[in-house]
Amino acid sequence: MTKNKEILFKKPPVGPVTDDTFELAETAIPSAGDGQFVVQAHYMSVDPYMRSRMTNVKSYIPPFELGKPLQAGIVGEVVESNHDKFPVGCYVSGMGNWANYTVTDGEGYNQVPSGPAPLSYFLGILGMPGMTAWVGLTKIGACKEGDNVYVSAASGAVGQVVGQIAKQMGCHVSGSAGSDDKVAYLKELGFDQAFNYKTCGDLNKAIATANPKGIDVYFENVGGPMLEAVLNNMRFNGRIAACGMIADYDAASASDVSTSPRNLPIIIGREIKMQGFIVSNHTKECIEWIQQGSQWITEGKLKYRESVAEGLENAPQAFMDMMAGKNFGKQVVKLV
């Protein structure tokens, strides 16, 4: 390539994200200044948390800047370098632009091995989503052997890892997803129970059936009516690890449409703990996961499914599809 392509943040969305949010630009390939290096991204990640960065709501990371490229987790090859730790030819992961090339001083970057795991796994099961699954389930959810674990968005980037970790830990594991294909995949992964939340009818009953003893640990990926139905099925001293509430992200930017649970007082009588978390605040457990996860992958104990979009110009559509649940597994965009 002799040119760089970037996706710029053009217009903050109100409600669901549309094409207007993005603008494709052709720019020069950046060059590395002192202490910098240039990464040619092989894969970039699209994730639900990015929706929060498209609004001005006070959050744990600043909003995207209008007129600038959006940012994403990337994994790729160093093609020019003035940085001792990241020589030309090595593979790295870190936060880059929605672009073919990103220039960086290396903050937050790590070298990654070029095998045996596929490079894209460092955006998924061995990257932020995998770490999120590990931290949320074991630390925030305080999951232990014999617990009854329920995961929403269970075939997604995080959910499929949560379920498989819980099985490795000796738990009863149930999950829901938005198509029969996805449900079949959950059973293939070893989930004890799985159902299609779009066709199950009464969500309360479907959750009760999938969790005959109730729920000790709920890994919360979606919010909204799902959280309400889950609360009805939580056991005494249950834990809710709140990783994301994708159903509420669009609503938060629109008027006053609420998808919040109407039965929150249930947490009182059952002494339920609900705790939010951001994976980047738990470095020790993240490192733990890279070791544990790599080992389990090498031993063939974990599977990981991805949706791969091709080409930077298709990144906006990949993001919108992912927000609408049209992806199957971790959504990435292949750039090389």
Next chain:
Amino acid sequence: MTKNKEILFKKPPVGPVTDDTFELAETAIPSAGDGQFVVQAHYMSVDPYMRSRMTNVKSYIPPFELGKPLQAGIVGEVVESNHDKFPVGCYVSGMGNWANYTVTDGEGYNQVPSGPAPLSYFLGILGMPGMTAWVGLTKIGACKEGDNVYVSAASGAVGQVVGQIAKQMGCHVSGSAGSDDKVAYLKELGFDQAFNYKTCGDLNKAIATANPKGIDVYFENVGGPMLEAVLNNMRFNGRIAACGMIADYDAASASDVSTSPRNLPIIIGREIKMQGFIVSNHTKECIEWIQQGSQWITEGKLKYRESVAEGLENAPQAFMDMMAGKNFGKQVVKLV
């Protein structure tokens, strides 16, 4: 007295409780069977949690039985006894009927000293509400010196104790209440900041002003729009001890009116922990509080304000007034 009076549970309320819910009955004074004793209640308690017992919602305690007397915390004198541990003439506290006389086998009853603390305190600061304050603040809220603590319903049975404990622990303490008199009382108790939530205008701003550094520990007594405004003002790693959500109790029995917070996803980025609790599950800390609280009362370090209704026939009105926030301090009914 030669007759007993009881208040029976006549009709489950939908929405706010009305007179129809109750029926006054005149019955014979019960007598003590084997291993039983009869308590003449001097005071009975009315508390928000009773509202949950008036519906069929699955809860930590069973609903009141239709046609039977409602139940309440009582404190009084043993007037007839076939029980070794509770002889005639001793004073006891425990769960009794909305009635002048209750017969019991003594389960859950304790003897209480007839001085120096007023007998009614064993339904309040040295009873369930005081224990609730201690458990919620120190154990569930994990409050420590220097924390910024905010209490809603701060002049109520529980809230006024929460604020005073937090001051003893060296915290910045703020609270809200529903009248200027109550706000003045909070300042008298040593609250650093206090405001009238009914006249403050923008609740978000009022909370921000009363908590200039944000909130580390929120003692949740009310739910609804208050919880939503509090979430906006929580600090990173904040804790919410959910003791009650009085605003939601009526709604839970009505159709689908929601007063739940619309901004729940805030808990994710700020790693907020929200946990419900029931005081009776924390016996060790309850005993701890009776010792600590009694000592502080003796040392003159704690104040406690009560609203006293007179006569059993006024108990329903006292309950309804308390639910509407018309009481000032712990609401009890004086029966002797």
